[in-house]
Amino acid sequence: MDKEMLKLYFIMGSNNTGDRNPEQVLQKALQGGITCFQFREKGQGALPEEEKWKLGRKLKAQCAAFHVPFIVNDDVDMAIRLEADGIHIGQEDDPASKVKERCPARMVIGVSVRTIEEAHQAAADGADYLGVGPMFATDTKEDAKAPVGLEGIRRLRAEGITLPIVGIGGIDASNAADIVEAGADGVSLISAISLADAPEKAARELRSRLNGPTEKQ
Numbered sequence: 001m002d003k004e005m006l007k008l009y010f011i012m013g014s015n016n017t018g019d020r021n022p023e024q025v026l027q028k029a030l031q032g033g034i035t036c037f038q039f040r041e042k043g044q045g046a047l048p049e050e051e052k053w054k055l056g057r058k059l060k061a062q063c064a065a066f067h068v069p070f071i072v073n074d075d076v077d078m079a080i081r082l083e084a085d086g087i088h089i090g091q092e093d094d095p096a097s098k099v100k101e102r103c104p105a106r107m108v109i110g111v112s113v114r115t116i117e118e119a120h121q122a123a124a125d126g127a128d129y130l131g132v133g134p135m136f137a138t139d140t141k142e143d144a145k146a147p148v149g150l151e152g153i154r155r156l157r158a159e160g161i162t163l164p165i166v167g168i169g170g171i172d173a174s175n176a177a178d179i180v181e182a183g184a185d186g187v188s189l190i191s192a193i194s195l196a197d198a199p200e201k202a203a204r205e206l207r208s209r210l211n212g213p214t215e216k217q
């Protein structure tokens with residue numbers, strides 16, 4: 001897996017955009033230079049199954065037009081049937097080793113971790129990248145645990161975790177660079193882009209903070 005894809009990893013579901021059309025928000029985010037997208041349709045106000053599939057197909061096509069990887073959260077069947085570029089699973093889901101057996105070898109598998117033990121286990125299970133967090137307090141993920149902070153990333157690196165890492169939770173332009181500085185390969189976020197007045201500008205600003213403005217500037 002090319003860890004560059006984790007640089008600016010946008011996550012969104014239809015319930016993360018206020019009243020705006022998620023396809024339009026994603027289009028702007030893609031134009032602003034996001035490097036990866038995760039479809040995470042869950043929580044308060046998430047779409048029922050049929051609409052979730054329809055939206056997933058549309059968002060995948062949008063990512064494909066920009067050659068940006070399309071990742072599905074939690075739902076392994078959906079990831080496989082939509083021919084997603086990857087799946088992201090949490091600690092409550094099946095272990096990466098089991099998910100890996102079900103998925104085509106080309107799909108990347110991301111695992112959420114908070115502790116060193118979870119990180120070692122995910123690496124042993126064959127995870128391709130780790131989502132470490134929550135970095136800071138967040139109200140987007142309804143069941144988020146206590147923040148691990150930048151120290152959470154530093155500790156994993158000090159413990160010899162070499163897998164690609166993306167920080168997640170409460171990240172915006174003001175703290176994004178600190179996450180990479182602490183040893184992550186990129187940042188993952190929802191509302192800093194999905195609720196921004198101008199999602200394209202927000203993505204572009206984040207990219208420039210994460211060294212190197214988007215080529216489209």
Ligand SMILES: Nc1nc(C(F)(F)F)ncc1COP(=O)(O)OP(=O)(O)O
Pocket residue numbers: 009011038040042073074088089090091110111112130131132141166167168188189
């Ligand atoms: N969705 C996520 N994506 C990432 C990524 F690494 F991609 F940034 N990291 C962490 C999460 C959180 O994943 P999970 O623990 O399953 O909770 P939820 O299913 O509520 O998202």
Ligand SMILES: [Mg+2]
Pocket residue numbers: 073074088089090093
């Ligand atoms: Mg999950």
